[in-house]
Amino acid sequence: MSIVENINKINNEISETATLVAVSKTKPNESIHEAYDFGQRIFGENKVQELVQKYEELPKDIEWHLIGHLQTNKVKFIAPFISLIHAVDSFKLLKEINKQAIKNNRIINCLLQVKIAEEESKFGLTKNEVEDIINSEEIKEFKGINIAGLMGMATNSSDKDQVKEEFNSLNNFFTQLKTQHPTLNILSMGMSGDYKIAIEQGSNMIRVGSTIFGGRL
Numbered sequence: 483m484s485i486v487e488n489i490n491k492i493n494n495e496i497s498e499t500a501t502l503v504a505v506s507k508t509k510p511n512e513s514i515h516e517a518y519d520f521g522q523r524i525f526g527e528n529k530v531q532e533l534v535q536k537y538e539e540l541p542k543d544i545e546w547h548l549i550g551h552l553q554t555n556k557v558k559f560i561a562p563f564i565s566l567i568h569a570v571d572s573f574k575l576l577k578e579i580n581k582q583a584i585k586n587n588r589i590i591n592c593l594l595q596v597k598i599a600e601e602e603s604k605f606g607l608t609k610n611e612v613e614d615i616i617n618s619e620e621i622k623e624f625k626g627i628n629i630a631g632l633m634g635m636a637t638n639s640s641d642k643d644q645v646k647e648e649f650n651s652l653n654n655f656f657t658q659l660k661t662q663h664p665t666l667n668i669l670s671m672g673m674s675g676d677y678k679i680a681i682e683q684g685s686n687m688i689r690v691g692s693t694i695f696g697g698r699l
């Protein structure tokens with residue numbers, strides 16, 4: 483199926499319940515153009531250098547999301563234009579995003595990445611760490627950031643019950659945090675292999691790459 487057919491199919495499956503981030507990492511500009519001409523405006527990338535290059539070359543009304551790990555020293559390259567940073571996993575990184583946002587006269591939307599997978603993953607905060615950050619006094623002084631929600635990745639497993647359990651636990655945590663922090667709106671969970679389960683478990687933003695653009699080498 484074509485890129486456009488793939489996007490259409492996903493949009494029909496998720497109807498209006500979730501926002502689709504088309505993950506275009508490693509894919510050429512022509513592929514992004516195909517999706518763009520069909521109306522897709524939100525694209526996700528996981529490498530800063532590739533993201534900056536695509537930002538420069540492609541239409542300026544694209545909303546770019548950084549979905550992968552972000553190093554503190556690279557924040558400055560994306561701060562002028564990034565719409566949403568999905569994988570914030572430290573206070574130090576938030577502080578730098580705030581600093582660069584202010585320099586650019588912007589408020590940058592961020593999601594805190596929560597570790598939900600059983601497998602040993604390098605990145606992500608524990609639920610306690612998320613609470614500590616969100617409830618800290620310092621965060622209130624950060625005028626350049628908006629913590630818009632949470633992001634999580636389930637274990638890469640064919641065990642659907644396990645994936646469901648992990649998404650469910652993040653959704654519960656999100657719902658509970660939201661009662662005290664009503665500005666949290668986004669729950670980013672679900673990729674090609676598990677977005678249907680993620681949506682059933684309350685996701686309102688999915689990040690889908692290979693199902694749209696084909697496999698990556």
Ligand SMILES: *Cc1c(COP(=O)(O)O)cnc(C)c1O
Nearest residue numbers: 505528549673674689690691692
């Ligand atoms: C690559 C990537 C995706 C998309 O993965 P697919 O399996 O190709 O849909 C989603 N989220 C993150 C964080 C990624 O790095």
